[in-house]
Amino acid sequence: MGWLRRLATALPLVSVLTLVGCASEGGGIQSQKMATVKARGSLICGTDGKLPGFGYLGSDGRYVGLDVDTCRAVAAAVLGDGEKVEFRDLNPSERFAALSSGEVDLLARNTTMTLSRDAAGGNGLSFAPTTFYDGQGVMVPAASGLADLKALAGKPVCVPSGTTSELNLADRMREQGIAYTPLKFQTLDQMYTAYLSGRCAAVSTDRSQLAAQRSTFPQPEAHTVLPVVMSKEPLTPATINGDPAWADAVRWTLFALMQAEEMGITQANVAAKVAEAKAKPNQADLRRFLGVEGDFGRQLGLPADFVVRAIGAVGNYGEMFERNLGQKSKLKLERGVNRLWTQGGLIYAPPFR
């Protein structure tokens, strides 16, 4: 399938170049993509659809997950209704082609932001703010008392074979001069079965995956995900390069969700906050943010109250996180680096000015 992959990388390039050509003629807030979405009346969003916590089909036939909520927020901001989304399940190999061919308007499919994916000479994506900072971690039985990588010296560690997880672990261990025995497994099922039966002292893959898997164990609390993070996996929604106005609309919708958490605006109290902003002319920040005054919406080509609509659809970033990955979900993931910057995390929205 080598030729297919080459084709898949070449074709986006061609279409990106044509789109760049088109966009330079327009200027202002003319976004071809946004016009398409509005004319269609629905947002087509590329998601994984099979990833616990990020995107899956609930028993009632409704999509659920952090990536899914990202899509709903953008749909709410652009179209005024968080339900006007068509979800496309994409697999890793077709996700970029689907975005560049215009099959999907927005890619929210736990995609790690990297240079080559961003660059016009690479996959040519335009990345929005990161919605989840993942990284490779290590899980050990809590009773083992293992606390860091050094403690794993001479011990067997389960890793999925042929993945970046395997390579990352080998790199980190070699850097620190720790000898260990990697046990490689073709499937994740086999790997976790081996780990649970005690064949390895630890298991290593992405932290969100470890947490998801831990929730299926007979005794989830008997296992700890160590604080060590061995790789950077900033999972980031993306739009096509060459439609900056559309990328801006997506970017600032997501920033708005983060800003809302910082300002304490939730799905439940957003209506009250709007009333408060209308009543108190001295609350300039709040008034501008919620679109009571100023023209942020118009500048982005969105309705004036796009922030209110997005929050009304999915809540602020913290609510999205807790509902899908955190304490209110079965995954029970800690916020960790995904806390607000005010609490020592990496979630940071630039000023709404």
Added chain:
Amino acid sequence: MAPVSPVMVRPGPWQRLRRELFASRVDGLISIGLIGGLVAVGLGLAKWVLVQAQWTVISANSTLFAVGRYPLEQQWRLWLLTTLLALATGLSWGLLRALPRSGASARAWPRNDRWAVAILVVLALWRPMALQLALPIQLRWWAITGLLLLARWAAGRWGAAIPASARRWMPLIWPLLYLLGMVLISGGLGLVRVAPSDWGGLLLTLLMATFSILLCFPLGVLLALGRRSNLPLLRWGSVLYIEFVRGAPLITLLFLGQNILGFLLPGGLAPDRVWRAAWVLTFFAAAYVAEAVRSGLAAIPAGQLEAARSLGLPMPQALIHVVLPQALRVALPATVGQFISLLQDTTLLSLIGLLDLLGTARTVMANPAYLGRNAEVYLVLAVLFWCCCAALGLGSRALETRLNPTAPSNVTPSR
């Protein structure tokens, strides 16, 4: 004087068991070992199925597995379709028994039919209960099964009384029902449209499989005839097509269909991705069916066509009335084998993000509430697929006996 047939002593079950399993000491040891192993595996499986497995993942998601994201308020259309299908099945079944081919015995309820009825009744009573479906849904399944059996009984009883002129049109209910089913499923003609992206589960799998099977067959026959044609352009075109498709894995073609069509046609013009996949499946299977049919054509002596032509039949008629009926009969087992693998190939649709049975299963297994319930889900999938494939296989065998001119169905082969 009637010829005296040799006396055949049928051995009793114990004698047969002894002769086949415990003929010698080594045989006995091997048999005991194998039986012991089978019993252990069977017990283990039974224990897992009855005690350890948690079947809520199936019962809670039964709608998803059946029809995917098909809107709840439109699902009555699917119930209506299922009812019509059950009626048509019962009717056809009864008519087949009431009007046997000449030479076959006319028995209203042969043994196989009684077995089929028993299995149907047990399935209808037990399955909805085992899945803990809501009572109204259980009742609907019972009613549909009852209708099927009623239609079977009525058609079997009074089928022979239908005038021959009306009887000739009976097989037409199936294509008509298929078209009606398409309308019911997708909407139009006054019904609310349900986008193909909302179809899923068993519905999507069966729809894709039947669509491809129905269309790939005529396409395959045309390609096979084209490959044996005397016109070079037609011949080489067919050869090129067949060899290209057979030389590429299905998954590559599916990706090609999904991604490249999007580039070639602007935004809304590309047909829906579900239909794109259906066409790719059809064109893929057609190439293989063509080869199966070609093998059938090759088995027919050239004299058949020459004789038909010399009687004055034009080429198309000679093909349709003389060559193809024989060739297709020869090619039937291979063709049905192709249909069965086509049905199984629909699982590849999950890799291009469609919610067929396997795709639904994978998204259900990603639901944090059912993480780790893979074994239950895959087992149910295996059983569902086995049932569908077994039905296809049984149907093809019944068709083979019915079409076989040398062995009428009333002669049961003696053992």
